[in-house]
Amino acid sequence: MTWTCTECEFAANEDGQDACVACGSERPEEEQETAAEAAENGDDSAPEVVVIELPAKEKLGVKLMPPKDGVIDHGLAIDNINNPLLENKVQAGDLIVAIGGQNVDGMGFSGAIDLIRKMPRPLAISFEIDEVRRQEVVREKFQQNKDNDLDTQLTTYAVVFDNGPMGLNLEEAVRYGIDGAVVRALKGQAKTSGMISIGDIVYKVNETDVLCMPYLEVMNVLRNATAPKTLQFVPKEKLADVQRVNSRHSESFRLRESTSHVKQKLMNNPRLVKDDGNEGDDTQSIAQLIMDNKASPNVTAEYLLELRVDDRRMVMACTSESDKK
Structure with a gap:
């Protein structure tokens, strides 16, 4: 949790600090009492702010994600860490919320980068840590890496x-x-x-x-x-x-939940071909059979039938001579 300085209104001071990072003023007693009550009640739902000082000649060593419109709405999002000083303290998904005591909200991205580069060291950087946000970023990166690994396996x-x-x-x-x-x-x-x-x-x-x-x-x-x-x-x-x-x-041939009314129309269409080979399933349309078997393993189609009407085209496939007939 964080507390707000009554002198300069800097709002990113960490709980463990007895003085404001921005102006050095002492922490108000009421703020200390509120923090103690929150700690006793186990209130850890709010994001935590951690302040880390960059020593002399130390670079930040993080990859930052620029905001969409160039202006920071709430914090600078961290994409990657390449600084041993920050290891096990900060990770992807965390936000830089203050640089040298200056809140970054409302700053331009280039202006915030200039602050990090040009402000004298030691330089206090305030990071907002949110476990929920961290987990979301981990999931996104995992899925992205999974897709990229599959793509890189292609021989080209x-x-x-x-x-x-x-x-x-x-x-x-x-x-x-x-x-x-x-x-x-x-x-x-x-x-x-x-x-x-x-x-x-x-x-x-x-x-x-x-x-x-x-x-x-x-x-x-x-x-x-x-x-x-x-x-x-x-x-x-x-x-x-x-x-x-x-x-x-590919999104091809996926029947989404948002089109459930279309699926029902397909099921009730009397003109759809039924599976005559199985009396027990005689009432099922091919559309229903496809959906029931959408998790079936891929098989190689031996026989293809292509139908063209004007600029429309449909390709059907089957795996055996009996299916073809």
Whole structure:
């Protein structure tokens, strides 16, 4: 918990301090009594403020996250720590709330950075520690690292295309069970490179990751990319890896809770094909069967059926000759 100085109104003084960090005034007796009562009652719900002094010539050694509009609303968020002085005291998710006794709220980001760099040492830095916020940041970083690890497992290669026609004919990758685009045919630069094979999957266009984009968006990125264009591909032999990555990122074919009325409409549609092979499940539509089996393991589809009506397209797959019939 923190207390507010009655002389200078600095509000980030730590409980353990008997004098104000900003002006040196003694802590009011009523503040001390309030803190003692809170300690006796076990009131630790409020964020804690810890003041750490940077000694002479010491850099802060933290990576800070700039506020969205450039002005600090409440504290400077810490993204990473690289200073032994702060280890086991401060971590990602904590906030810098005061620099040398100056509250940072309302400051511009660059102004706060200048204070840290230019103010003389020793320099008191006040950190706000909130365990709930720390846990949220840990969860976010864990999920981000998990996704990044999966992406870095992909085997890729790069081809640079100069000005002029690329000679790259692409098609939708939906029939392979993924979003994005795959190579359909080669000529010109694409063919003479000697690296690209039909069926390879487009991974990046310059620095833009298009692996999980819809096909039309991939083509739009390609058209707008500046030359020379560097394209990264995943070999077709690594399709299974791309499918795993795609399943984590793609929103395709997900029936969300917000569309429950649509799901019910699907269930009640008499025109939907029923499973005639199982009398016990004769009343279930295919849509219901898909939802009931959404956690089923991935299987390789041997037979594909593609239907086109104008610009609409539907691809169905089955695993056996009997299903095909």
